[in-house]
Amino acid sequence: MPKLDSGAELEKLRQNILSGRDPGKPCIAICAGTGCLALGCGNVIATFKDEVKKQKLEDKVDIRETGCPGFCENGTVVAIYPDGILYVKVKPEDVAEVIAETIIKKKVVERLLWVDPSTKKKVIHEKDVPFYKYQKRILIGNNSKLDPKSIGDYIALGGYSALAKALFHMTPEQVLDEVKKSGLRGRGGGGFPTWRKWESVRNVSVDPKYVIVNCDEGDPGAFMNRALMEGNPHSVLEGLAIGAYAMGSHDGFIYVRAEYPLAVENVGIAIRQAEEYGLLGENILGSGFNCKVEVHRGAGAFVSGESSALMTAIEGRVGEPRPKYVHTSEKGVWDKPSCLNNVETWANIPLIINNGAGWFSSIGTEGSKGTKIFALVGKVHNTGLVEVPMGITLRDIIYKIGGGVLGNKKFKAVQTGGPSGGCIPEQFLDSPIDYDELTKLGSMMGSGGMIVMDEDNCMVDTARYFLDFLADESCGKCTPCREGIRQMLEILDDICKGKGREGDIKLLEELAETVKDTSLCALGATAPNPVLTTLRYFREEYEAHIEQKKCPALACKELISYYIDPSKCKACMICLRSCPMGAIDGGKGKIHVIDQSKCSKCNTCFEVCPPRFGAVIKVSGEPVPPPPSEEDRIIDRVK
Amino acid sequence: MAAAELDKIDEIIDRYAGKEGMLIQLLLDIQNELKWISQEAMERISKRNNIPIGHIYRVVSFYKAMSLNPKGKHIVSVCLGTACHVRGGLGIMDKAKEFLDMKTEGTTPDRKFTLERVNCLGCCALGPVVVVDGEYHGKMTPSKMEETLKRYD
Structure with missing residues (x-):
């Protein structure tokens, strides 16, 4: 492939690709993202390919391995275009039927359709599924329309036209101005205005300058960066090149965490292809502008996602933060001006350049523009990735898109912002989501994790979980973070084990404030958020743990006991056989009893007891009732 | 250490020859291919790339993806x-x-x-x-x- 030499050549190539494609030709788009891979989509893809070959349909149908469309709960997800028929939970054995019915006879395979749990109705088209219907998928929507390993697919969708527009029709100042007018704020968590970062790097007259993509998505419970990087790497690269042009940089880095092997692979392929086409590297599109991009893999450290830490990691050193009295925009990688933005921030740039700042800022709220991708996970029906306009309410995300809380459980809280965020209770579900609103509630946008918790989740345990994570990930460079988090964790550990003391809450609050105010980087400064928000909204749970040694959610192992309700036990032996400790006594026709001294509280009996019996009972803060006498344990089955 | 392993380490070091700041990438490759980072590996990198071994040890012990002990099958x-x-x-x-x-x-x-x-x-x-x-x-x-x-x- 000879390098493209002008914007016109790129446009010609696009027309060529499009004219070689028949828009009416059926295309089977199969998700090949990490989520579906975990559910075995590899076999589904292979079977589709075999079947198409066997039926000699190669000329009549395309197969596309796409990035993650977000509907992970229902993987493997298969969409058939141009109609947009959606099949969920597809297995290799379903493939022959899909080909025979849908591709050949143009009929829908009913049993593979998604069923709306509230109406029990089957939904045929992707666009009618509520999970998709209420989203605004300007970024992630393209994931199912392209094969991330094919630059042709991206170009066909208008890819790199924003870069061409910037290079040939805009000055770097105009690009910067467009980003400024768009109101785009950093998608990595803090929400710092993107243009301001760009402007400070642009204003430093030092060469070289570096532009960096932060894909060190270490927040547990968040995977939108993974999906974009795996599913549409060219959109990130295009944004990066435009940013480099605006800031006068010629060198880019992509920092991807090593836990995302597929993202590393796909972005590597994308860079090679873009260089081959003359869309990255030397003399891009014949404009004279150079931009070389290199991938760096992270090596597993949450703190390395912090900007100054990430930059030291790129230099091959231990990724620890440093005080930022000199900003990274002046001295970053190798002490050169560096601009670090999140994957999602970069991916927004081509859209802003192509569609204009006015279009972008028409989406969202006063202070937060555009869309945001959230990873909606936890106890909710439709888990997966959702892209919504800023300003949508939490309730709409959880109930309209997410389909509500799993089972018949009661909603308790939604945790946003990862370990730096907080738990938001039910009374704030109607708050609009934007940067400032979430901060007001004591949480934050973070990179976009959204974990739904129900009545079975203990809020003290949740705070403990995050502190445990942060204590482990704290790099130890500054004392407040290293020692403060550890002390808070010890107190929370004690509370969860029933060893909480009077005054613990006050001490926690004091420690939290100190850690927040005095830590070196954002890891420490935001670490107390999970404790502070749970104390703010769920203080009574802390008090129950400390004063009554009771876990109201029946989750803290040390504070609960299990017993079998003799009036419900049918002596079916299921729990008895599954108990790993041999702690259940009983027999056929003999009501089972748990030996409290042997019970390890592993919850197995509770899980296996058939729901129609529901004989295993959990209690907390009260003793278990004494077991029935030996005679009463014999079940008279005739009765 | 077996000669084959040493060759592998040399090959990985060569991959990044002449480029600065590649220590983490290099170590990740060794980890992926040999499943751990031995003292010999660190000594080899130290000698060939002229990096103090203490510096390499600090990097290996800091990151989760690298292991100072051989991992299981x-x-x-x-x-x-x-x-x-x-x-x-x-x-x-x-x-x-x-x-x-x-x-x-x-x-x-x-x-x-x-x-x-x-x-x-x-x-x-x-x-x-x-x-x-x-x-x-x-x-x-x-x-x-x-x-x-x-x-x-």
Whole structure:
């Protein structure tokens, strides 16, 4: 492939690709993202390919391995275009039927359709599924329309036209101005205005300058960066090149965490292809502008996602933060001006350049523009990735898109912002989501994790979980973070084990404030958020743990006991056989009893007891009732 | 150390020759291919790239993806990210420990298994998730965990 030499050549190539494609030709788009891979989509893809070959349909149908469309709960997800028929939970054995019915006879395979749990109705088209219907998928929507390993697919969708527009029709100042007018704020968590970062790097007259993509998505419970990087790497690269042009940089880095092997692979392929086409590297599109991009893999450290830490990691050193009295925009990688933005921030740039700042800022709220991708996970029906306009309410995300809380459980809280965020209770579900609103509630946008918790989740345990994570990930460079988090964790550990003391809450609050105010980087400064928000909204749970040694959610192992309700036990032996400790006594026709001294509280009996019996009972803060006498344990089955 | 391993290390060092700041990338490659980073490997890098060995040791001991001990034949990563945690990831971990007869994470004495926790693999929708030798297993239950581990020898 000879390098493209002008914007016109790129446009010609696009027309060529499009004219070689028949828009009416059926295309089977199969998700090949990490989520579906975990559910075995590899076999589904292979079977589709075999079947198409066997039926000699190669000329009549395309197969596309796409990035993650977000509907992970229902993987493997298969969409058939141009109609947009959606099949969920597809297995290799379903493939022959899909080909025979849908591709050949143009009929829908009913049993593979998604069923709306509230109406029990089957939904045929992707666009009618509520999970998709209420989203605004300007970024992630393209994931199912392209094969991330094919630059042709991206170009066909208008890819790199924003870069061409910037290079040939805009000055770097105009690009910067467009980003400024768009109101785009950093998608990595803090929400710092993107243009301001760009402007400070642009204003430093030092060469070289570096532009960096932060894909060190270490927040547990968040995977939108993974999906974009795996599913549409060219959109990130295009944004990066435009940013480099605006800031006068010629060198880019992509920092991807090593836990995302597929993202590393796909972005590597994308860079090679873009260089081959003359869309990255030397003399891009014949404009004279150079931009070389290199991938760096992270090596597993949450703190390395912090900007100054990430930059030291790129230099091959231990990724620890440093005080930022000199900003990274002046001295970053190798002490050169560096601009670090999140994957999602970069991916927004081509859209802003192509569609204009006015279009972008028409989406969202006063202070937060555009869309945001959230990873909606936890106890909710439709888990997966959702892209919504800023300003949508939490309730709409959880109930309209997410389909509500799993089972018949009661909603308790939604945790946003990862370990730096907080738990938001039910009374704030109607708050609009934007940067400032979430901060007001004591949480934050973070990179976009959204974990739904129900009545079975203990809020003290949740705070403990995050502190445990942060204590482990704290790099130890500054004392407040290293020692403060550890002390808070010890107190929370004690509370969860029933060893909480009077005054613990006050001490926690004091420690939290100190850690927040005095830590070196954002890891420490935001670490107390999970404790502070749970104390703010769920203080009574802390008090129950400390004063009554009771876990109201029946989750803290040390504070609960299990017993079998003799009036419900049918002596079916299921729990008895599954108990790993041999702690259940009983027999056929003999009501089972748990030996409290042997019970390890592993919850197995509770899980296996058939729901129609529901004989295993959990209690907390009260003793278990004494077991029935030996005679009463014999079940008279005739009765 | 076997000559073949030393050759491999040299080959990896050559991959990044002449480029600055590649220590982490280089170490990751050694970790991927030899499954651990031995003292000999660190000494070799130190000598050839003129980096103080203390500096290399600091990097290796800082990052989770690098291991100072040889890892087992099969690597079992149990995800304890938030989404997996709220869906019972700890129970999966307990089951794996019980099955492998281990009190803590680490490598079994026969070096057949290495058990480790990871903080989010980014497939939260399928939680709890376990990865064995790079193969993802979603929607785990304690009993499925046992069945899965039995398949590896």
